[in-house]
């Protein structure tokens with residue numbers, strides 16, 4: 001992981017946010033190559049889930065939302081994590097992170113004090129959350145240390161901490177003029193359900209897909225881009241008739257695993273966690289968490305696939321009592337819309353059930369980079385670092401390299417080849433005229449460029465072998481094979497390779 005983090009900075013994938021002022025914890029900036037990789041991941045998700053299906057529409061809703069949305073969604077009341085303070089130094093920690101970071105014997109003592117087995121960590125956390133007074137006693141008795149100072153802490157009772165960022169809207173800051181930055185993109189989909197149905201004439205089953213930023217004021221952001229405060233999500237809300245939801249849940253699990261595989265994140269590295277009933281979010285009937293085996297971190301959530309029942313549209317609709325809702329929802333006297341759709345069989349208005357595959361873009365980046373990061377020993381004994389990214393994800397598709405940068409003839413031809421290749425719409429093609437071919441190859445291995453095209457003296461008819469005139473060398477990142485290709489064939493050649 002450390003080597004990957006250092007490569008990300010060195011080669012321009014990911015930088016600490018606000019770095020020149022000392023950095024801001026939980027915020028990262030995506031650099032010249034990071035933005036390309038991120039765009040490519042999002043485009044791959046959009047292609048599979050919107051363009052290649054016939055039952056999906058896209059959406060891009062606003063980030064700041066009316067506070068009523070996040071009140072009726074349940075976020076104002078329940079979108080919180082338990083936190084504890086250390087009275088000795090006023091440091092604040094997320095309770096489960098604090099316990100998880102202790103030595104094994106300390107975790108065992110906490111578990112025992114809560115009447116749980118340390119093997120079942122989620123049960124330990126649930127017990128701590130359920131009984132704050134006993135929890136603070138357990139932390140004390142087990143000698144839980146402060147990760148910052150390393151000393152045994154003096155712990156308060158755990159309290160819920162709401163993770164939503166609140167902001168003032170408009171020029172007057174009074175009690176009425178605030179809203180929230182969305183903590184998930186999902187709510188924008190639910191609030192636009194009627195608009196999308198009315199404007200597209202969709203019938204059940206169908207889904208709405210959205211990619212966008214979400215904000216969570218995490219108590220302890222950490223592990224590089226794994227847990228950040230400004231994140232990006234790729235979410236689908238798939239609406240279906242009640243009774244068909246369990247079937248759709250299984251189909252989506254399969255579809256999502258197959259998508260991850262196509263991005264180079266194999267099923268063998270993803271554990272499927274059927275989330276225990278007691279740990280389910282307030283809206284969920286059943287949730288599968290996809291737990292990817294991150295280097296150093298171990299199995300952590302990369303995507304959640306939840307059966308949200310009729311909770312969301314049921315919470316945001318008017319006339320709730322007439323609609324036969326299955327989920328337990330709070331009364332809503334604010335909504336002005338009835339969020340129903342004809343049942344596919346009876347044609348009677350029904351509040352659909354929702355299956356939600358929700359993946360993090362940042363966590364996807366980390367997984368894709370982790371899988372691609374490879375160290376190889378070459379035949380000559382040298383080591384090379386290579387990012388074996390799938391070509392459709394590579395930030396740069398082809399680097400065109402003039403062998404000598406002070407020879408105008410080579411540079412001009414390389415530029416013209418670059419311009420032609422760029423028109424193919426494959427993604428970014430780079431003119432790499434830094435001069436040193438060895439360094440250029442090393443750099444492009446490290447950033448995962450699948451092909452390097454070199455223009456040399458033979459290309460312009462000034463080499464030893466006249467038969468090589470108008471040909472270039474194409475170097476394959478993974479096999480290191482070098483092939484001589486006619487310039488007139490180059491577009492077709494690379495198009496076939498990079499499709």
Ligand code: ATP
Nearest residue numbers: 216226227228231301302303304358359360362363
């Ligand atoms: P965790 O338990 O790790 O905090 P979560 O269960 O709160 O995650 P969800 O609410 O299910 O996460 O969010 C859906 C997806 O959004 C997650 O699977 C993850 O990929 C991403 N995500 C959530 N929180 C963060 C974060 N703080 N930083 C980066 N990605 C996140």
